Amino acid sequence: MLDSDLIRVNDLLVTVLLHTGSRWPSKGSKPTAQPVHISLAIPHDISSTARYDDLSRSINYSSLASTLRTCISPIVASQEHAFENLEQLLFRCFDLLLTPGSTSSPQLPGAQIKIVQLKPPLHCKKLAIEGEGTREPDASWKLTKIRHIVEDLECQPIIGVNPAERLERQTVRINITVETPNATWALNHWLDFRVLIRRLHEKVDATSYLTLEALASFIAIETLQHLQSSSDGSIAYNPKVNIKAAKPCALVFADSSEVEITRQFKDYQLTLSSTLASPEQSASIRSDTHSAAIAIGSNVGDRFQNIELALRLLENPLLVVKDRSIISENAFLYVVNTSFLYESAPMYVRDQPAFINCACMIETNIPPVSLLQLTQQIEVIVGRQPSFRNGPRAIDLDIVLYDALEFDTRAPEERHTLDNLSGHLVIPHPRLSEREFVLRPLVDMIPEYHHPSFQKGLLALLNELLLVTNDLPMDRVIAFPRYPLSPGTSSPLPGIDPVPPTLTYWKYADSQSIRRLQSKNKSRTRLMATLNVTPDSFSDGSTYDTIPTALAYVQQAASADIVDIGGYSTRPGAAFVSVDEEIDRVVPIVQAIRSADSAGKEGEYEENRVVRDVPISVDTFRWEVAEKAIIAGANCINDVYAFTGPQNYPYSASGANREQTTEYMRQMKSIARKYAVPAVLMHSRGDAGTNKDYSAYGYSDDAAVLEGVRVELGMKVDEIVEGKGGIRRWNVIVDPGIGFSKTVEDNLELLRQGAAITADKLIGAGPREKKNPLMGFPQLVGASRKSFLGVILSDRLGKSTNAKDRAWATAGAITCAVQQGALVVRVHDPEMSDVIAVADALWR
Ligand SMILES: *[C@@H]1O[C@H](CO)[C@@H](O)[C@H](O)[C@H]1NC(C)=O
Numbered sequence: 040m041l042d043s044d045l046i047r048v049n050d051l052l053v054t055v056l057l058h059t060g061s062r063w064p065s066k067g068s069k070p071t072a073q074p075v076h077i078s079l080a081i082p083h084d085i086s087s088t089a090r091y092d093d094l095s096r097s098i099n100y101s102s103l104a105s106t107l108r109t110c111i112s113p114i115v116a117s118q119e120h121a122f123e124n125l126e127q128l129l130f131r132c133f134d135l136l137l138t139p140g141s142t143s144s145p146q147l148p149g150a151q152i153k154i155v156q157l158k159p160p161l162h163c164k165k166l167a168i169e170g171e172g173t174r175e176p177d178a179s180w181k182l183t184k185i186r187h188i189v190e191d192l193e194c195q196p197i198i199g200v201n202p203a204e205r206l207e208r209q210t211v212r213i214n215i216t217v218e219t220p221n222a223t224w225a226l227n228h229w230l231d232f233r234v235l236i237r238r239l240h241e242k243v244d245a246t247s248y249l250t251l252e253a254l255a256s257f258i259a260i261e262t263l264q265h266l267q268s269s270s271d272g273s274i275a276y277n278p279k280v281n282i283k284a285a286k287p288c289a290l291v292f293a294d295s296s297e298v299e300i301t302r303q304f305k306d307y308q309l310t311l312s313s314t315l316a317s318p319e320q321s322a323s324i325r326s327d328t329h330s331a332a333i334a335i336g337s338n339v340g341d342r343f344q345n346i347e348l349a350l351r352l353l354e355n356p357l358l359v360v361k362d363r364s365i366i367s368e369n370a371f372l373y374v375v376n377t378s379f380l381y382e383s384a385p386m387y388v389r390d391q392p393a394f395i396n397c398a399c400m401i402e403t404n405i406p407p408v409s410l411l412q413l414t415q416q417i418e419v420i421v422g423r424q425p426s427f428r429n430g431p432r433a434i435d436l437d438i439v440l441y442d443a444l445e446f447d448t449r450a451p452e453e454r455h456t457l458d459n460l461s462g463h464l465v466i467p468h469p470r471l472s473e474r475e476f477v478l479r480p481l482v483d484m485i486p487e488y489h490h491p492s493f494q495k496g497l498l499a500l501l502n503e504l505l506l507v508t509n510d511l512p513m514d515r516v517i518a519f520p521r522y523p524l525s526p527g528t529s530s531p532l533p534g535i536d537p538v539p540p541t542l543t544y545w546k547y548a549d550s551q552s553i554r555r556l557q558s559k560n561k562s563r564t565r566l567m568a569t570l571n572v573t574p575d576s577f578s579d580g581s582t583y584d585t586i587p588t589a590l591a592y593v594q595q596a597a598s599a600d601i602v603d604i605g606g607y608s609t610r611p612g613a614a615f616v617s618v619d620e621e622i623d624r625v626v627p628i629v630q631a632i633r634s635a636d637s638a639g640k641e642g643e644y645e646e647n648r649v650v651r652d653v654p655i656s657v658d659t660f661r662w663e664v665a666e667k668a669i670i671a672g673a674n675c676i677n678d679v680y681a682f683t684g685p686q687n688y689p690y691s692a693s694g695a696n697r698e699q700t701t702e703y704m705r706q707m708k709s710i711a712r713k714y715a716v717p718a719v720l721m722h723s724r725g726d727a728g729t730n731k732d733y734s735a736y737g738y739s740d741d742a743a744v745l746e747g748v749r750v751e752l753g754m755k756v757d758e759i760v761e762g763k764g765g766i767r768r769w770n771v772i773v774d775p776g777i778g779f780s781k782t783v784e785d786n787l788e789l790l791r792q793g794a795a796i797t798a799d800k801l802i803g804a805g806p807r808e809k810k811n812p813l814m815g816f817p818q819l820v821g822a823s824r825k826s827f828l829g830v831i832l833s834d835r836l837g838k839s840t841n842a843k844d845r846a847w848a849t850a851g852a853i854t855c856a857v858q859q860g861a862l863v864v865r866v867h868d869p870e871m872s873d874v875i876a877v878a879d880a881l882w883r
Pocket residue numbers: 094099101102
């Protein structure tokens with residue numbers, strides 16, 4: 040409608056009576072007289088008036104103006120025309136202009152009205168409301184646009200990066216525009232400017248951002264929060280908030296530096312509920328789905344078992360809480376993301392065992408207070424486990440965040456201290472910012488998350504905390520459950536699979552940690568000794584193809600940290616092996632190792648105990664084999680196809696053989712989850728001898744193959760770890776897949792730059808750039824005896840080698856893997872432990 044010519048009346052000064060929004064709160068119920076400027080723009084085709092200069096076709100501005108003035112000015116004695124708020128005043132103006140029988144001689148098709156309040160609440164210069172209305176055929180009018188504006192709100196935060204700027208507050212000017220796309224909604228709701236302005240003024244003054252961008256984003260969140268809290272949670276209300284923030288004093292030769300951003304609810308809810316991302320999921324998401332972060336810690340009993348049990352209970356709220364008035368019949372709760380696992384020295388009370396800590400993100404329709412009751416109930420159940428005596432700290436579950444809620448069940452007079460939180464729910468967790476063991480796991484999942492009450496992202500909070508603490512560093516840990524389960528192991532609650540006890544766990548330094556050096560002593564490289572029970576395996580042929588030789592190998596490999604048993608070679612051209620045959624090869628060996636006993640020669644008892652308790656990984660891509668091997672005693676899955684089966688290339692949502700890869704993914708995930716075993720996930724592209732072209736990833740300075748591994752394996756790892764039914768992040772080890780669909784130079788690059796695969800960097804190009812999905816995962820490197828080593832020996836020395844002649848060449852490759860920070864190296868020759876010992880001494 041407003042494309043046509045416009046006739047304007049600007050800044051008509053009127054005094055009105057308003058109940059709200061005056062500079063000072065009004066006393067009692069008496070409205071306050073306020074000066075306002077009303078501006079009108081009326082669409083009107085001026086061509087005929089202009090052509091004939093005809094008065095009758097013109098709009099009588101003076102009569103328009105005087106109607107407005109008389110109809111809205113107060114008749115002081117009776118206070119007849121007092122308005123509740125600016126919105127009501129605006130609608131009254133539309134009534135006057137657009138309903139028949141009012142003054143305007145040619146009927147007006149519509150109008151734009153802007154009302155500026157000249158004496159707004161403190162700290163800002165002007166408040167305004169702007170609307171557009173059109174006349175309806177039925178003699179009423181319709182609001183088509185509405186916008187609220189705060190102009191030149193002045194605050195005094197600490198802002199800027201220069202040292203001088205960190206010392207003194209400076210003025211920041213802020214303009215805020217709230218656009219409400221659903222104008223119908225606005226007819227029944229009004230915006231409380233005073234409360235918004237006071238909130239912003241207080242909170243912005245307390246900030247100390249480095250950048251104006253971060254401050255603008257903070258203001259947008261605060262404003263959206265205010266709007267949300269006054270919107271009864273209606274999804275019909277989806278305002279757009281535009282923030283302009285300027286630092287007038289920052290630049291010497293320019294007026295000011297300024298940023299402008301526009302944000303909606305969805306821009307911020309994304310950080311917490313990003314599982315909503317995939318379209319097929321979002322269709323089924325119910326509108327009452329909430330995101331929450333839960334921090335978990337345990338320092339009594341089998342800490343890993345406690346944590347896994349707590350998570351399983353959490354995911355079965357109906358089994359845990361029987362009272363349907365607390366947890367209703369249709370309650371659901373999914374763990375959709377997990378952190379890494381950490382071991383930390385106890386805080387506050389030091390005289391107790393070390394804690395294992397982690398955190399998870401959940402999606403649930405359970406409201407906060409019921410969720411608290413659920414977690415308390417879980418603490419009781421886990422604390423009752425017979426493996427230890429009622430440790431009160433067998434498990435601690437803390438609801439740290441719940442959407443962007445601020446929540447406190449304490450009586451107002453108790454809120455000034457944190458002394459008595461027991462039995463209460465305070466969200467976000469009030470001690471969050473002083474607890475590395477809560478912040479660090481959260482940062483694994485939502486580093487940028489910016490809760491309105493923190494004023495900062497979580498990563499920034501963690502970094503600040505690290506600057507002031509002298510605590511021992513937290514180490515990452517990975518635990519291997521003990522299998523086979525002892526007979527009679529039962530589940531603590533019917534309906535939940537039994538949770539395995541822990542066989543052993545490894546500590547390692549988080550390679551991202553700035554305090555890596557302090558913990559270097561704890562971080563030794565682990566040796567995985569390979570035991571192939573394939574007659575055609577490229578490296579050891581049939582040497583170990585019998586139980587006695589296999590046991591002898593494991594005994595000889597006594598220094599190995601884990602033994603990897605495989606029954607199906609993935610060497611190019613290797614013979615097909617049926618599932619049953621693979622099981623027949625692998626399972627008896629696992630059983631033999633687990634039942635190695637003291638029968639035999641003197642002094643063998645201790646040796647056999649070591650053999651019996653060595654962690655075993657099963658090298659298979661088949662879920663049937665994985666499950667049988669675990670039941671028999673394996674503790675880890677090592678899958679060269681990363682849960683996607685042999686036909687996995689190219690791998691994408693619509694890729695070839697999607698049905699088959701999806702089935703592998705579903706089955707392998709469910710086995711890894713059910714048995715709570717770690718999984719080694721390797722990068723591969725179908726047949727190992729082909730698909731060596733990585734040129735599609737050659738868009739950065741980094742070698743294309745590194746980016747290829749990050750992107751391709753990252754996609755699979757995301758699918759395995761994130762969302763409903765994912766396996767725990769702390770149970771994943773990634774393997775760049777040296778020798779699988781890679782050229783000699785690619786293999787060398789993966790060794791040389793190994794750390795870059797899991798580094799904190801962005802991947803992808805342009806708009807698809809995102810965080811490295813492999814960031815922070817521990818790596819396994821398998822270079823042993825591989826053919827690229829043979830190629831190097833032949834090129835450089837003219838020497839042709841068989842796989843088993845490449846031990847020294849392997850040693851060379853391993854030292855590089857150690858130097859690059861690998862957690863595990865996979866080798867055929869157990870003597871490589873000497874190589875690792877020396878390389879560790881050099882670099883770890
Ligand atoms: C406009 O309306 C006012 C009264 O409402 C009248 O006095 C005036 O003559 C009108 N002007 C024209 C040009 O019609």
